[in-house]
Amino acid sequence: MLLCAGAAIVARPVCRILGRWGAPVLAGAPLAAFVLLLREQPAIAGGEVLLASAAWVPTLGVDLAFRLDGFSLLFALLVTGIGTLVTLYAGAYFAEKPPATAGRFLSLILLFMTAMLGTVLADNLVVMFLFWEATSLLSFMLVGFDSEKAEARRAALQALIVTGGGGLTLFAGILLIGITLGTFSYTEVLGRADELVASPWLTPIIVLILLGAFTKSAQVPFQFWLPNAMQAPTPASAYLHSATMVKLGVFLLARFDQVFAGVPWFGGTLVVVGSLTMLVASFEALRATGFKAVLAQSTVASLGILVMLIGLDSEVAVVATVGFLITHAFYKAALFFCAGNAIHATGEAHLSRLGGLARVLPFTAFAALLASFSMAGLPPFIGFISKEYLFDAQLSSTWSVAPVLVAVIVNSVMVGVAGVVSIRPFFMARRRTLTIRHGETPGLLIGPLALAIGGIALGIVPNVVAATLIAPAVLALTDTPVDVSFSLWHGVTPMLVLSGLVITMGILIAVFWTPIHVTLRRRRILHRLFGDRFYERAFNGTLALASRSTQVLQNGDQHRYTAVVVTSTVAILAVGLLVSGTGLPFVAQGPLRVSVVAVLAIAVAGAVATTLARSLVGALVSVGIVGFASAFVFLLNGAPDLALTQFSVETLLVVILTAVLLRVPLARAHSRTPSERRRDAFIAALFAVFVFVGAASMSATPPNMELSAFFGAASYLEAYGRNVVNVILVDFRAIDTLGEVAVVAFATLAAWALLRRGGAPRPLKTKG
Known part of the structure; x- marks a missing residue:
């Protein structure tokens, strides 16, 4: 795989430098891989199974594991052997094209070889799926290689949708196998086939795997994409759709036939x-x-x-x-x-x-x-x-x-x-x-x-x-x-x-x-039944639905956008509260603090004033009051760092919005009808009620102190800091903090761009 991947990386410069000799040089990579694989044939013929593994994502049970047995060796030899001939053929086929064209094609073909080898050699099912989908993506590029042709673009998209969609169903089946057996290793799955067959998830697993294999290997009713994919250049047709890629579904079915041997259907x-x-x-x-x-x-x-x-x-x-x-x-x-x-x-x-x-x-x-x-x-x-x-x-x-x-x-x-x-x-x-x-x-x-x-x-x-x-x-x-x-x-x-x-x-x-031939050309019944007519209808219907939903949802009305978001949030909160069955366990959280109540009252007044303001400047001031009140709440509860951040953000927001308002009318008339305003008020009130209920319920629930205990114990031992909050910000979540700082910096630059005043253009000096 590494040989083919390396050749793919250097394919373009090699073809640019060597011209028509670039393809023979690049063909050495799959040929060398073929020879190396052939050297393992005596051991494989003796019944050995060669396994290699390296940790990749151990927490998810995903390792870079590969398996070489007689069946995978056969496929790997076909991939590399015919791949060598395809590389040589492609060099001659594109001999009269610019070197960049030949280099681009050979790079894609060699990448495709890499993906094919990864698919047939992978022992981990998740790794196999990644290479499997890579073949779909690369075949899309190869089928649509002549991108100036509408037929090639259409065929490439069709192949990608069918095989890519089937790949998603295959991935769902792989996940169910992992959930059932706790492993993604094909070797282990094969050894524990009885457990999988006895699982209640057996039927959906088989159906999902069959769909993935049938789409890849062009079985009814998904067979229409393969003939259309002949829009690809001939080297790609010879390789992808006759000798290698379309047989991946067959490869998968043959592998899992061992696993599902006890399932008659x-x-x-x-x-x-x-x-x-x-x-x-x-x-x-x-x-x-x-x-x-x-x-x-x-x-x-x-x-x-x-x-x-x-x-x-x-x-x-x-x-x-x-x-x-x-x-x-x-x-x-x-x-x-x-x-x-x-x-x-x-x-x-x-x-x-x-x-x-x-x-x-x-x-x-x-x-x-x-x-x-x-x-x-x-x-x-x-x-x-x-x-x-x-x-x-x-x-x-x-x-x-x-x-x-x-x-x-x-x-x-x-x-x-x-x-x-x-x-x-x-x-x-x-x-x-x-x-x-x-x-x-x-x-x-x-x-x-x-x-x-x-x-x-x-x-x-x-x-x-x-x-x-x-x-x-x-x-x-x-x-x-x-x-x-x-x-x-x-x-x-x-x-x-x-x-x-x-x-x-x-x-x-x-x-x-x-x-x-002439007689059957006149009989289109089976062609209509098993052609791509239903695919075209589904595809065009999806586009029509997307266009219609865009017209309804993306109509340019910000009020409607906000209403949809808020209503959806209210619905989610309502369902969550009903499903949880916790009721409304409001419990007093300590004595009433007059200072906090006073600040919150100011915040509420600012929020109400914002909704009633007819002047944009007045609304801006009212929103600022809410923000500064929030900062004071942080300050009163022992979080000065959060308070300083909030003060900075609010100040910057006021400055930016003021700069914007200087360029628009400061007063505006109501753009909503009375009925629309009543509906908005109802949605806002409902949102406020559910947010209040949710916040009250959460405050009444005993907090989980595991994270607090961890950071309290680790802040000094691991980060040598006694201020736990600072250690979290600059060490444990340093990337998040960097992102927040970057946001503030970009906002500052935007404000500077809005506020700076450019001088009058200087007159051009002319000679004479």
């Missing part, structure tokens, strides 16, 4: 929501027109597959989940890179308007073809193995055939999508003349070729990835060794038959893509 909810997301996203993928939009909808469907797999109750489902995580990261990032190359070269984003690009982008076409084969699940690609495990997990679970039917339909659509995005833009004839603006460069090819070739390499030697990555991750999620026989051939099995059926149906969808 937790898994059932995941299967239902995941299946529904798969169907909706498949339908939208067939309707999508943009190159990146089609890929984005297929990503939503893939996330639905992962959520469904987590909900299935079988060990095979865990293996399928981990295997599909790796497979999807490889082929989807590669396809996004290829889409970016096509759009970057032609300036055309619509899939139907692209064609014949294999002649000018041959390596991109080759990478797209390999990645799409893996996406379609063809042998010998790793996607073929993942698809067989997907069907095996569904067939071996206790669920009926419904999830299998959904998976067959959805995976058939994904095969069709894979064929369309690889063949149509690169190998089919062009329907229009395209101007090639940019050719292929090494920086634009390293990422897609490495990932596409990696997909077939992992399929040819599946035991390597099974032993090094999949098995340790499965062990971390199950706590028991699971046989991971990742191989291309398992014989003629029901899974092989289903894979063949899916490929056949997918080929038909690819062949008849155009009529299917």
Whole structure:
């Protein structure tokens, strides 16, 4: 994390100094992190869990605690490995932009890597949440990177509202876990899962965590934000919304699936929501027109597959989940890179308007073809193995055939999508003349070729990835060794038959893509149900409510503002007195002191005179009488320091207000109608009564002397002062005192500015 954070800090000056070589240099940071993480793989594969912790906010139980096991290692390797390729790709993608633009983008991407690593490695749930929200904020900046585009700004705001709002619900669930177990450590939560399941807070905890995960991973009904987020530059799309950030919800659900394994409806909810997301996203993928939009909808469907797999109750489902995580990261990032190359070269984003690009982008076409084969699940690609495990997990679970039917339909659509995005833009004839603006460069090819070739390499030697990555991750999620026989051939099995059926149906969808697409574009029922229409209505309704409430509450009438504040205060005091049930325990607090009564009578007279005064100067004098009377009360009760402060403040206030009144009319007519004045008088009287009752009740309650005893004992021993009040002001609450002094100083400067008189301007001297 520190490597990526450090690279993010220096990204701008590095790009400004090194130009196009800045990205390769900065890519060394995530690459070094990848290598360092890979060095821990042997220990993790042996079943070890590496923990590190440092005290941060111990009083709240929040430590900077991190956990590296097989599952978090898998995610960290994906974040840093694909992050390295994204950094190189971004440098080439922005090669013709000013260095400042490339530096700003790379700084955001590297910061995002840091936040991602913090999220997947954090063992403390509060720390995890902080990094989780950082990913939402940084994705907002990346999606809206082209801030001059209204679509980018809208998509960025939408993504922030949905994922940020879900993050708040997640935080509420984390707080309930802390309240229930007294800890925020995931390791401890996992060890005390039985206590959490037995808690009366179990249902709200699960619901809140599900909402946080569903919003992050674009599950129905929150799936609409992810396709819209494709307004981001292609490097951001490839990284944030295919390989890393959108899988954070999946990461969270997989982690808590261990904790909530004893709650049947937790898994059932995941299967239902995941299946529904798969169907909706498949339908939208067939309707999508943009190159990146089609890929984005297929990503939503893939996330639905992962959520469904987590909900299935079988060990095979865990293996399928981990295997599909790796497979999807490889082929989807590669396809996004290829889409970016096509759009970057032609300036055309619509899939139907692209064609014949294999002649000018041959390596991109080759990478797209390999990645799409893996996406379609063809042998010998790793996607073929993942698809067989997907069907095996569904067939071996206790669920009926419904999830299998959904998976067959959805995976058939994904095969069709894979064929369309690889063949149509690169190998089919062009329907229009395209101007090639940019050719292929090494920086634009390293990422897609490495990932596409990696997909077939992992399929040819599946035991390597099974032993090094999949098995340790499965062990971390199950706590028991699971046989991971990742191989291309398992014989003629029901899974092989289903894979063949899916490929056949997918080929038909690819062949008849155009009529299917045109027909579904005319059917907008599901799109209206599961699009962002309801979000837009809620968003616009909120803005309308804010505008209306502003018109009502912020209407420029100071009398109304004061009335609202005072009435609210009276209501709070009334509720407090009623709820406390203390009654009105008025008790005499000692003999009546004539001097204090006389001063208070003067203060009351000044307050009454203020309300009756028609002259602003008279009102100012009356208010001053109240302030000076308060100072005398302090003085008579043995608080000369408070009295001196009050005298100073009142004097300064009178001076400032006098300076202001010299610039306005000194007399004014009544601006309130008789009915309004009667209402104001009633509110003021009610406020006075409740303040009096509250003060009397508090004075009758025996005071808590703990603070007095503490300051009395500590003032000399710790601050070497015998005057307790002075010690409190200048030592124990020195910052508060400094702030008060600063306020008085600023007020003095303001008074000086108002009172000083500037001389007449001097005439300019001219020559001649």
